[in-house]
Amino acid sequence: MGSVQQDIATLNSLAAQISELAAKMTKQLEADKVPPVTLLADSPIKYERLPGDVFLTRQLLEDALKDMWILSQGPSESVFNYVHMAIPDTSCLNILNQFDFWNAVPVGGQASYEEIAKYTKLPLEVVSRVLDHAITMRFFVKPSPTATSVLHTSRSAALAKDSGLSALVQMVLDETGPPMFLLPEALRRFSQGKPEITKNMKETAFKLCYSGGAWGDYENSWDFIENDGEGEKKGWRQRNFVKFMAYIKDLFGTEGIVLDAIDWKAAGDVTVVDLGGSAGHDDAVLATKFPNLKIIVEDLPEVAPVFEKEFPSDLRSRVSFRTHNLFDPQPVSADIYIMKWILHDWPDVESVKILQALRPALKPGARIVFIDYVGKQEPSEEELPRSIQGFGTATDLRMMALFNAKERPVQAWKEIFKQADERYDVVRVKADPLSFMCVLEAVWRG
Structure with missing residues (x-):
């Protein structure tokens, strides 16, 4: 759908388009016997799969629905309504999530406001007012x-059933939300009047939030995630991040991306290092499928207990965990290194340093299997639906607030490897603009 079509859209033309796309999506799902979702609590919490081009149909439908909303409100009132609702909506969701309203109400049953107040340890008035708004969402x-009681909808039930989804809400709203509110001030202080955005990680919106005071003093969001809390609570955000990564694995099907990244069987009996591999969620699948691999998962100390608790015991003879900081010289000489969603979170300077830290361990012919997010697409006449573009541009602004980093197109990733060392030879790149995933393979020619 081109921009000219959008300019001349009317309520009736959009209604027809929405009806057509909804019918097409329904027919595609029914043909593949995908169970439908509803607003009821017993609904599936997501489509178990999106066969064929259903994903693209869904995103086109989202674009049309958003345009319909704008035209039904009018340009001025659509802005007013968005501004009026957006922050209370996100704040309400954050409260529901942080105080675990989800599990205060049994799935398939109901709970009174008094019971929810007791469970969450919040005043009854607060619970009542928060739920009044939550119901509108x-x-x-x-x-x-x-009634002064509530039941789950499919939306709230999803968060009760899936702790990974709850971890995602925590990560996006509570941990990255406050810095995004300070992004205008950070730009005003550190970048306005300059030809380029500051690359200094001490001049981020995050650092404006966390430079002392009630929210503490942390160098960057990783420092915050690893060290927030005291006593047994210390590092709770890191443990939550592991759940978040497990959810992302399922949402984006990362295990399939890892399995298909290279010909693992043809690689032979090799040693693989998964840098920043969290608790080894994808490595368990990789090791099960390919018994020829010996895998070392590297991540921060806070992740080790999760690995020890959750990683399958029958795979431990071939998969181990090692504490390692990405910026320290790599101690393990391996045949293949996996870098999955690592550099995505760092500016160019730090990304280059992470790749350079690998060099002491690299032997000629060592391979780096780089899997990351392509939030910005190369210019093209075939424009993606705005809802797909927005997914990437939203992440781009989040990276700006947290790290003064950015979403990179494929060519930029190649340049990062070149800047790190000319001996990195990028031999293969495969990028999917719909899933935002990029698989790049580099060989060390040292």
Whole structure:
């Protein structure tokens, strides 16, 4: 759908388009016997798969629905309504998530406001007011208009059923939300009037948030995630991040991307290092599928207990965990190094340093299997749906707030390897603009 079509769209033309796309999506799902989702608590929490081009159909439908909303409100009132609702909506969701309203209400049952207040340890008035707004967002529903109890909808039930989804809400709203509010001030202080955005990680919106005071003093969001909390609570955000990464693995099907990244069987009996591999979620699948691999998962100390608790015991003879900081010289000489969603979170300077830290361990012919996010696409006449583009541009602004980093197109990733060392030879690149995933293979020619 080109920009000219968008300019001349009317309520009726959009209604027809929405009807057509909804019918097409329904037919595609039914043909593949994908169970439908509803607003009821017993609904599947997501489409178990999106066969064929259903994903693209869904995103085109989202674009049309958003345009319909704008035209139904009018340009001015659509802005007013968005501004009026956006922050209370996100704040309400953050409260529901942080105080675990999800598990205060049994799935398939109901709970009174008093019972929820007792569970969350919040005043009854607060619970009542938060739920009043949550219901407008389709989180929970009253059994009758005058009831002082709620049941789950499919939306709130999803968060009760999937701790990974709850971890994602925590990560995006509570941990990256406050810095994004300070992004205008950070730009005003550190970048306005300059030809380029500052690359200094001490001049980020994150650092404005976390430079002392009630929220503590942390160098960057990773420092915050690893060290926030005291006593047994210390590092709770890192443990939550591991759940988040497990959810992302399922959402994006990263294990399939890893399995297909290279011909693992043809690689032979090799040693693989998974840098920043979290608790080894993808490595368990990789090791099960390819018994020829010996895998070392590297991550921070806070992740080690999760690995020890959750990693399958029958694979431990071939998969081990090692504490390692990405910026320290790599101690393990391996045949293949996996870098999955690592450089995505760092500016160019730090990304180059991470790649350079590998060099002491690299032997000629060593391979780096780089899997990362391509949030910005190369210019093309075939424009992606705005909802797909927005997914990447939203992440781009988040990276700006947290790290003064950015989303990179494929060519930029090649340049990062070249800047790190000319001996990195990028031999293969495969990028999917719909999934935002890029697989790049580099060989060390030292």
